[in-house]
Amino acid sequence: MALKVELKPGERFILGTCVITNDNQRTRLYIEGSAPILREKDILTPETADSPAKRIYLAVQMMYLMGEDENRREIYFELINDILKAAPSTYPYIDRINNQILTGSFYKALREARALITYEEELLAHAQLGGAGLRQDRPADGEPA
Amino acid sequence: MSDITLSAGVRQNLLSLQKTADLMATTQNRLATGKKVNSALDNPSNFFTAASLQARSKDLSSLLDSMSNGIKTLEAADNGLTAITKTVESMQSTLRQARQDKSFKTETFEVSDATKLSFLGGADIDVSDLGSIATPGVAASLSTSGAPYTGPAAATSASTVIDFHANMTGQTINVAGTDVDLTGAADAEAVATAISTALGLTGDPETDAFTVVGDNVEGTITITTTATGSSVAAPAVDLGGAAATAASVTFTFDPDRFGGTMDIDGQTVNIAGNVDDFVTALQGQLGDDYTVSNDGNDITVTSNTPGAGNITVGGLPGAEGAKVNIDIDDIAALVVANDLDIGGNAIDLTGAATLQDVVDAINGESGTTGYTAAIGEDGTSIDLTSVATGSAVTAAAVTGTGVNTVTSANGLDAIALDSDVAGADGASISSQTAGTTPTHEFTVAYGNKTANISVVGGTESEIVDSINAQLADAGIAVTASIEDGVLSLTADKAEAKVLAISGPDAAAVFGADTMAQGSLDVYSSNAKNTVDRFVEVINNTEGLAGKIRASNDNGKLRIENLSTQELSVTVDNNGDGTSITSKDIGGNEVRAGLVAQFNELRDTLDKLADDASFNGINLLRGDNLRLTFNETGTSTIDIRTADGKAVNAANLGIDSVAAQDFDSDETIDGFLNTLKEGLDNLRSQASAFGSNLSIVQNRTEFTKSMMNTLQTGADALVLADSNEEAANMLALQTRQQLSSTALSLASQADQAVLRLF
Numbered sequence: 001m002a003l004k005v006e007l008k009p010g011e012r013f014i015l016g017t018c019v020i021t022n023d024n025q026r027t028r029l030y031i032e033g034s035a036p037i038l039r040e041k042d043i044l045t046p047e048t049a050d051s052p053a054k055r056i057y058l059a060v061q062m063m064y065l066m067g068e069d070e071n072r073r074e075i076y077f078e079l080i081n082d083i084l085k086a087a088p089s090t091y092p093y094i095d096r097i098n099n100q101i102l103t104g105s106f107y108k109a110l111r112e113a114r115a116l117i118t119y120e121e122e123l124l125a126h127a128q129l130g131g132a133g134l135r136q137d138r139p140a141d142g143e144p145a
Numbered sequence: 146m147s148d149i150t151l152s153a154g155v156r157q158n159l160l161s162l163q164k165t166a167d168l169m170a171t172t173q174n175r176l177a178t179g180k181k182v183n184s185a186l187d188n189p190s191n192f193f194t195a196a197s198l199q200a201r202s203k204d205l206s207s208l209l210d211s212m213s214n215g216i217k218t219l220e221a222a223d224n225g226l227t228a229i230t231k232t233v234e235s236m237q238s239t240l241r242q243a244r245q246d247k248s249f250k251t252e253t254f255e256v257s258d259a260t261k262l263s264f265l266g267g268a269d270i271d272v273s274d275l276g277s278i279a280t281p282g283v284a285a286s287l288s289t290s291g292a293p294y295t296g297p298a299a300a301t302s303a304s305t306v307i308d309f310h311a312n313m314t315g316q317t318i319n320v321a322g323t324d325v326d327l328t329g330a331a332d333a334e335a336v337a338t339a340i341s342t343a344l345g346l347t348g349d350p351e352t353d354a355f356t357v358v359g360d361n362v363e364g365t366i367t368i369t370t371t372a373t374g375s376s377v378a379a380p381a382v383d384l385g386g387a388a389a390t391a392a393s394v395t396f397t398f399d400p401d402r403f404g405g406t407m408d409i410d411g412q413t414v415n416i417a418g419n420v421d422d423f424v425t426a427l428q429g430q431l432g433d434d435y436t437v438s439n440d441g442n443d444i445t446v447t448s449n450t451p452g453a454g455n456i457t458v459g460g461l462p463g464a465e466g467a468k469v470n471i472d473i474d475d476i477a478a479l480v481v482a483n484d485l486d487i488g489g490n491a492i493d494l495t496g497a498a499t500l501q502d503v504v505d506a507i508n509g510e511s512g513t514t515g516y517t518a519a520i521g522e523d524g525t526s527i528d529l530t531s532v533a534t535g536s537a538v539t540a541a542a543v544t545g546t547g548v549n550t551v552t553s554a555n556g557l558d559a560i561a562l563d564s565d566v567a568g569a570d571g572a573s574i575s576s577q578t579a580g581t582t583p584t585h586e587f588t589v590a591y592g593n594k595t596a597n598i599s600v601v602g603g604t605e606s607e608i609v610d611s612i613n614a615q616l617a618d619a620g621i622a623v624t625a626s627i628e629d630g631v632l633s634l635t636a637d638k639a640e641a642k643v644l645a646i647s648g649p650d651a652a653a654v655f656g657a658d659t660m661a662q663g664s665l666d667v668y669s670s671n672a673k674n675t676v677d678r679f680v681e682v683i684n685n686t687e688g689l690a691g692k693i694r695a696s697n698d699n700g701k702l703r704i705e706n707l708s709t710q711e712l713s714v715t716v717d718n719n720g721d722g723t724s725i726t727s728k729d730i731g732g733n734e735v736r737a738g739l740v741a742q743f744n745e746l747r748d749t750l751d752k753l754a755d756d757a758s759f760n761g762i763n764l765l766r767g768d769n770l771r772l773t774f775n776e777t778g779t780s781t782i783d784i785r786t787a788d789g790k791a792v793n794a795a796n797l798g799i800d801s802v803a804a805q806d807f808d809s810d811e812t813i814d815g816f817l818n819t820l821k822e823g824l825d826n827l828r829s830q831a832s833a834f835g836s837n838l839s840i841v842q843n844r845t846e847f848t849k850s851m852m853n854t855l856q857t858g859a860d861a862l863v864l865a866d867s868n869e870e871a872a873n874m875l876a877l878q879t880r881q882q883l884s885s886t887a888l889s890l891a892s893q894a895d896q897a898v899l900r901l902f
Contacts, residue, residue: 012902014898014899014902016898017897017898018898019898019901019902043899043902045894045899045902046887046890046891046894046895046899049890050878050882051874051878052874052877052878052881055881055886055887055890058890058894059890062890062893062894062897065897065898065899066893066896066897068843068847070846071889071893072893073846073847073850075886075889075890075893077850077853077854078886079881079886080854081853081854081857082877082881083874083877084854084857084858085857085873086870086873086874086876086877087870087871087873087874088858088870089870091194091858094854094858098851098854099775101847102774102775102780102844102847102848102851103774103775103779103780104774104780120874123870123871123874124871124874124875125871126870126871
């Protein structure tokens with residue numbers, strides 16, 4: 001069952017350990033095999049990964065492209081633990097990413113990591129709003145905000 | 146009773162004190178457990194989330210247990226393989242030791258010319274009457290049997306025999322191209338003399354081409370050629386006018402007139418159809434004694450037997466009279482008119498009423514008219530036929546009232562023979578025989594060459610030379626010879642080839658025995674010294690080569706036993722059975738010991754394989770190890786040896802050895818090869834297990850870290866406070882930019898394909 005990749009003119013994608021650049025014509029490629037494949041829009045580099053969730057995405061991407069490794073695993077879990085401490089509500093997303101990695105389906109793990117990035121954006125949006133709105137408070141307090 | 150009345154302020158303070166006390170209790174509780182959410186009342190959703198996290202963590206930890214068990218099993222199998230590999234390597238070194246060992250035992254014997262030796266109770270080895278050939282070879286040879294062979298009959302000459310006839314006198318005949326005048330030759334002898342004179346024969350066989358003999362009793366003249374052979378043709382004789390001739394007749398066939406049968410020389414033949422059918426039928430009915438031919442309608446019948454006489458032919462159509470066919474319109478009117486006139490003769494029809502009456506009336510007057518009448522075929526006409534026959538007879542004119550002439554034809558002559566030639570007696574050639582060359586034909590096959598031999602009659606030396614020349618032409622190294630009437634074909638050399646004779650005359654000439662096998666000389670020794678002869682014979686005997694080596698030890702015979710088994714030597718000192726001694730030469734003990742060592746190591750190998758089990762699973766026995774990586778069981782790995790076969794000596798192709806197997810170096814080399822293959826198998830199996838082990842270890846590490854995360858997450862669960870979380874995330878972002886994690890992530894990425902981006 002081949003993967004169909006449609007490339008616009010000048011688009012690039014990674015196949016295994018190579019970068020393939022398309023010429024100035026639309027191309028359609030059918031790729032079979034077990035080498036890792038990543039389209040340009042799905043690729044993050046250390047420069048473009050500037051938020052915690054994006055760094056998690058980058059870590060998963062490294063594991064996908066270069067295989068699992070002790071170092072990479074350490075980095076990954078460090079990042080995960082940090083983000084969980086900072087925002088425990090990200091837990092469901094983290095759980096799903098972990099599950100996919102555990103069963104070895106790295107491509108799906110990347111998908112879940114992208115969902116995490118989207119969620120993080122939502123969170124940060126709250127911060128941009130500033131203190132104009134009412135803060136949601138802990139009910140156990142009983143105190144007014 | 147004094148009511149305790151609290152003021153609003155005091156009540157307020159009391160309330161807040163109670164609240165504070167509650168708060169303190171809660172906080173102490175939380176501090177004690179270290180958890181923010183202690184019970185479902187605190188924060189139900191978080192509590193249950195945390196509980197499910199704990200449960201998940203437990204599931205994963207049991208998975209972790211089975212994974213570490215799997216790792217241990219793999220390690221046990223790996224240890225077993227290492228030990229087995231070492232065992233196989235020591236087996237290899239044992240074999241190499243055996244290979245290098247040459248400590249065979251020897252014994253020395255005193256021998257003389259008359260001594261006979263035998264080994265292991267086998268054949269005697271006797272060098273006393275050893276010439277230069279131990280067993281001479283046999284040259285294949287085949288001979289004729291029975292009556293002495295004289296070759297085929299001699300060639301015959303050609304001859305022609307003439308039957309004499311008085312007609313020959315005075316005639317001229319041609320013999321072999323020369324005319325011979327037979328004037329005055331009155332009998333066979335005279336004719337013969339005339340022919341001889343004409344041909345210039347002197348009676349000398351050397352110069353004459355023919356011999357002519359006349360026999361008055363038989364009445365024959367025989368002309369024989371002096372030359373013989375199948376190429377000689379019979380002398381040509383043309384008897385010319387002296388020859389007898391055959392009778393013949395010629396006649397013209399007319400299908401209309403010829404009747405049903407004819408007579409030729411007393412044979413009745415049928416006539417039918419057209420001229421070609423008639424000729425064919427006639428020839429068929431007359432047979433070989435006559436020849437029938439035709440030129441259009443002219444048919445010739447010739448007798449095939451020359452001699453006097455004619456062919457009598459009968460049944461040819463005779464002459465016919467004129468024919469007139471009339472029909473009468475009205476008989477009654479004719480009778481009334483009574484003017485029927487045939488050729489000027491009137492017919493009286495008085496009283497005639499029917500057609501038959503008219504016919505009768507005409508017939509009554511046939512004497513006058515010369516015509517007879519009959520009712521025609523159609524029943525209404527009258528056929529008039531004239532009595533006179535021949536072509537001169539013209540058809541009469543018939544007139545009368547209502548009388549119409551339908552047809553009118555003149556008479557026809559008889560058909561006669563156009564020619565009638567009588568045969569004449571004379572001489573004839575009674576036989577002509579060509580010369581013959583009888584031969585004997587057979588095919589000689591020797592080795593892979595064959596030759597077709599053809600023997601013609603002649604003297605013995607002629608026959609032999611002819612056969613030898615034909616054999617030489619075909620390149621066959623066989624010689625023919627005749628001695629005492631026996632023709633033999635013998636191979637020139639004693640070699641292992643088959644001489645076979647086949648062909649049409651093979652059995653007739655050589656009898657039933659037509660195949661002979663030759664053989665090579667078996668052995669030749671050039672040595673003069675007795676001991677050297679013994680050495681040569683023993684070393685070259687097929688059955689002993691490889692088991693025994695003989696050598697000359699300072700004038701004595703030394704026998705070396707090249708095997709691990711004992712060898713018994715029987716020495717018959719005087720060659721006549723009076724003084725027999727027996728000695729045993731021991732086998733190679735070093736090698737025999739190494740055999741035992743080898744077998745021991747092999748047993749160890751099998752035991753090692755059996756002992757490499759952990760927790761009931763022995764991968765080296767072919768068991769299957771299945772590890773699950775997630776709680777739902779969808780991600781698993783199966784670890785097993787190739788084809789599920791056990792790793793033991795039998796499957797590695799290593800069999801136990803017997804002492805004899807170490808006798809020859811070649812066998813030991815074969816074992817070394819087997820062991821090498823076994824080692825390759827072991828190494829590939831070990832590397833397969835090794836890669837499985839690394840997969841499982843990776844998985845285990847990941848699962849451990851995941852469990853940690855779950856625990857951390859469960860413990861640090863707080864209510865989703867988006868603002869707080871957002872602030873935390875921003876802080877984290879800033880922090881991460883400075884942290885070492887990011888640095889290492891970046892450096893990892895640089896090594897990868899991402900640097901190309």
